[in-house]
């Protein structure tokens with residue numbers, strides 16, 4: 001079954017720094033995801049902590065928030081058939097070393113922290129994450 005969904009995608013500082021914004025956007029478009037909204041922002045560490053609060057008990061939480069607030073990011077609303085899962089498939093595994101060939105993290109990720117992109121993990125979280133950046 002297919003259903004039109006929206007999901008939040010972030011191009012992280014490591015990818016923006018390497019001028020990968022257009023390449024990553026074209027990859028989504030080529031794979032039938034529309035980019036409904038897009039903006040470049042720089043967030044504070046407090047904002048990153050709020051965004052990633054589901055991870056607040058994890059040992060990597062502090063580094064993660066430092067990192068997401070370390071430079072400009074591009075936040076996008078992607079839309080299409082089963083967009084949440086589709087985006088996760090296009091990104092590949094969180095750790096670029098484990099990501100499949102042809103996925104964004106395999107192509108561009110540097111490490112589990114500098115893994116180039118973030119995507120919502122469920123339809124419910126997508127709504128929350130889209131509101132976080134676009135409401």
Ligand code: CMP
Nearest residue numbers: 055060064094112113114115117118119
């Ligand atoms: P992301 O999809 O943005 O969601 C949380 C991020 O935490 C994840 O990508 C990784 O970049 C980062 N992270 C760092 N260490 C880990 C880890 N051990 N497991 C999962 N995510 C991690």
